[in-house]
Amino acid sequence: xxxxxxxxxxxxxxxxxxxxxxxxxxxxxxxxxxxxxxxxxxxxxxxxxxxxxxxxxxxxxxxxxxxxxxxxxxxxxxxxxxxxxxxxxxxxxxxxxxxxxxxxxxxxxxxxxxxxxxxxxxxxxxxxxxxxxxxxxxxxxxxxxxxxxxxxxxxxxxxxxxxxxx
Amino acid sequence: xxxxxxxxxxxxxxxxxxxxxxxxxxxxxxxxxxxxxxxxxxxxxxxxxxxxxxxxxxxxxxxxxxxxxxxxxxxxxxxxxxxxxxxxxxxxxxxxxxxxxxxxxxxxxxxxxxxxxxxxxxxxxxxxxxxxxxxxxxxxxxxxxxxxxxxxxxxxxxxxxxxxxxxxxxxxxxxxxxxxxxxxxxxxxxxxxxxxxxxxxxxxxxxxxxxxxxxxxxxxxxxxxxxxxxxxxxxxxxxxxxxxxxxxxxxxxxxxxxxxxxxxxxxxxxxxxxxxxxxxxxxxxxxxxxxxxxxxxxxxxxxxxxxxxxxxxxxxxxxxxxxxxxxxxxxxxxxxxxxxxxxxxxxxxxxxxxxxxxxxxxxxxxxxxxxxxxxxxxxxxxxxxxxxxxxxxxxxxxxxxxxxxxxxxxx
Numbered sequence: 001x002x003x004x005x006x007x008x009x010x011x012x013x014x015x016x017x018x019x020x021x022x023x024x025x026x027x028x029x030x031x032x033x034x035x036x037x038x039x040x041x042x043x044x045x046x047x048x049x050x051x052x053x054x055x056x057x058x059x060x061x062x063x064x065x066x067x068x069x070x071x072x073x074x075x076x077x078x079x080x081x082x083x084x085x086x087x088x089x090x091x092x093x094x095x096x097x098x099x100x101x102x103x104x105x106x107x108x109x110x111x112x113x114x115x116x117x118x119x120x121x122x123x124x125x126x127x128x129x130x131x132x133x134x135x136x137x138x139x140x141x142x143x144x145x146x147x148x149x150x151x152x153x154x155x156x157x158x159x160x161x162x163x164x165x166x
Numbered sequence: 167x168x169x170x171x172x173x174x175x176x177x178x179x180x181x182x183x184x185x186x187x188x189x190x191x192x193x194x195x196x197x198x199x200x201x202x203x204x205x206x207x208x209x210x211x212x213x214x215x216x217x218x219x220x221x222x223x224x225x226x227x228x229x230x231x232x233x234x235x236x237x238x239x240x241x242x243x244x245x246x247x248x249x250x251x252x253x254x255x256x257x258x259x260x261x262x263x264x265x266x267x268x269x270x271x272x273x274x275x276x277x278x279x280x281x282x283x284x285x286x287x288x289x290x291x292x293x294x295x296x297x298x299x300x301x302x303x304x305x306x307x308x309x310x311x312x313x314x315x316x317x318x319x320x321x322x323x324x325x326x327x328x329x330x331x332x333x334x335x336x337x338x339x340x341x342x343x344x345x346x347x348x349x350x351x352x353x354x355x356x357x358x359x360x361x362x363x364x365x366x367x368x369x370x371x372x373x374x375x376x377x378x379x380x381x382x383x384x385x386x387x388x389x390x391x392x393x394x395x396x397x398x399x400x401x402x403x404x405x406x407x408x409x410x411x412x413x414x415x416x417x418x419x420x421x422x423x424x425x426x427x428x429x430x431x432x433x434x435x436x437x438x439x440x441x442x443x444x445x446x447x448x449x450x451x452x453x454x455x456x457x458x459x460x461x462x463x464x465x466x467x468x469x470x471x472x473x474x475x476x477x478x479x480x481x482x483x484x485x486x487x488x489x490x491x492x493x494x495x496x497x498x499x500x501x502x503x504x505x506x507x508x509x510x511x512x513x514x515x516x517x518x519x520x521x522x523x524x525x526x527x528x529x530x531x532x533x534x535x536x537x538x539x540x541x542x543x544x545x546x547x548x549x550x551x552x553x554x555x556x557x558x559x560x561x562x563x564x565x566x567x568x569x570x571x572x573x574x575x576x577x
Binding site for chain 2: 025026028030054056057062077081108111112116120134135136144145150
């Protein structure tokens, strides 16, 4: 079971328009999919007789402000413990309506991971049982990991205060 | 504090519905935490209780959230090492080296064998320190203070070895990209050998106090159990997963830093209860000792860091006499060296499980995105399920045996 076989199988099953962006990063297969495919795709991988991607290692949000229409991303890290193969699945949604179906029905562990992605990136996981902030305070009105909220710039010139400047 | 929590969590509270009529007593809401001596960290548990039995619970986390992932997007790579220290502060060398290996993977640096073995020794010492704390504090929570006091001195010995190698004790900032910052001194080797010869006695003494202690076994057996299916579904890794009977260990599945050279076993439990978690951690300490012994016996000669002048700080005496060294020193310290474009995921077996680093680099001096996979954060969400129907005192030791570290959970 190689990365190529997995990629070919997924493309054969879901079609080239749904599974694209296939590449290998340091031996790790990456595929990109669309919002409406992610739940069937994860179920398919879970129930596949040989692949058995039944462990959700991690779920990360990401923000690319320059990619118009695909600003926010979700990155699923799957692991097939039986075959010891890892797989990364990405999907991108527009920032105006960052709606992604939840996968808490398949993985109980996705609950807090999706809450974290909502908290920091504002991704709305539709169908999530309890989509509230998890690490930040509840009355925060923005999503701090988005790129439009920069940390203080280390090279800024305007702070010349002798005590608090750099 | 309790008023605030109850107002902001409308779902939790006293439920007077028809279904709850079956409970004997009137239901009470108990606010355990955020600061409570028995939770070893800042966690809030809002428990709905029927007498002494927990009916339902809700967890609030994030009290020590420090925005590490956001800060990391502004820091040069080497400055992120100090952030990783502060995640699982019981075993910070593992975090440091996991991060270093992630960046080395991105940069394509080959670490010499001696540095890899040194890393293995320090990581296994850190694992022992982590498990010492978890197991002895679990004993304290069940009422056995003595074992904790006896075994804590061995953590002190481990911290002295850290001091020999990096000067720090808790937040170690140990190692560099490409290897270690200095070789083992004669004193460090003496201390490690002393630890290897003396610690088994201390550990055996601790185990003789606790392991087959009738009171301890009665308190922990069958408490806070979870099945292997649920544990996998909840993303458990590390000792907590192995206690349920799944032999998943990153050191064996995806060996890093020459772990494939060593012979050791993965202890597994059967029922996934508190006692199994205790036993798995206890046995892992013996296996760690085996690994350290093998690494010390076969410690290769040679350089203790890679030849990577763009990323590895030159020795200080050269900085003052050698122009190239001065340039590299300046560029590294100021974070002027760009990393290549790429995405890399690397995971190590931390004290609590698979500690992963997902790094997206856009070719700049800082990561574009850095996601820490913190095992604590992921498995703590199973806590309500594990304590449902148990008593309050059982919930305390369940939490203690899961080794939930607030720093790692909240980043």
